[in-house]
Amino acid sequence: MIDQTATKRPIADQMYDVLLHQFMSGQRSAGQSLNIGALSRELDVSQTPLREALARLEHTGLVEREALRGYRVAPMMTRLEIQQLLEARLLLEPHLAEQAAARATPEFLAQLQETVDAFEESAEQADFETEGFDLYWRSDDRFHMLIANQAGNSFLAMAYAALGGQIQRFRLFSKFGRTGAKHAAPEHKAIYAAIAAGDGPGAAEAMSAHVTGATQRLLG
Incomplete structure (x- = not known):
């Protein structure tokens, strides 16, 4: 999933864009669990840049982190x-x-x-x-x-x-x-x-x- 034409960009930046695109395309729906191990295997990257990308997405409000459970896509607004x-x-x-x-x-x-x-x-x-x-x-x-x-x-x-x-x-x-x-x-x-x-x-x-x-x- 890494963009070979943008290898000079930090991998965490690329993963941020990949995940954001998946949210916008509906590939990952509101409330869906975001298991870092599974994401690492799916996107063929190490867990460290994924953690950084998810932490940045958490600050946008689009991702939430739950104690002892990891990350998930933010739920639909009530x-x-x-x-x-x-x-x-x-x-x-x-x-x-x-x-x-x-x-x-x-x-x-x-x-x-x-x-x-x-x-x-x-x-x-x-x-x-x-x-x-x-x-x-x-x-x-x-x-x-x-x-x-x-x-x-x-x-x-x-x-x-x-x-x-x-x-x-x-x-x-x-x-x-x-x-x-x-x-x-x-x-x-x-x-x-x-x-x-x-x-x-x-x-x-x-x-x-x-x-x-x-x-x-x-x-x-």
Whole structure:
């Protein structure tokens, strides 16, 4: 399973990508046990880089470690967890968007536009193809992280990053047919337009609508 064209990359990095791809493709489902010995044999690598990759995935929220039992893929979010995540995001992300609008720079706007374009490109395939879902995942994550970092408060950015693992879990286990990417793409555009115009309240309102809409689409 090691990519021979990327042998200069640490094996742990390659295993991180392999496992993440397996999660996104549905090859390993929510709650499934991740036995390190079995993974080592299956992927033909030693256990040390696998342990490192799993430890990194644990920090994203996509993998959990249970005492005396090892690792497993994080379980599906409960309805209550989804509602609580929505509450947390609504407290944080509209404010980040408003502050990012006040501090927007040409470089930041160019980077944000790239994520908007990539997300729109993914919208048609995200619910049906692993590659489309991968682009959807990464562009969405970068869009929100760019805004958090541009808001100008490192503590709030750290708070978003800490929440980000659970947002990744939310994205991943929405799975194919339920991402709502077609609906989210114009929402990203609306957030971008408000930020680019320096309209802080408008950016906050657009972000609130987006976060709420994403949750309603998953629950619906």
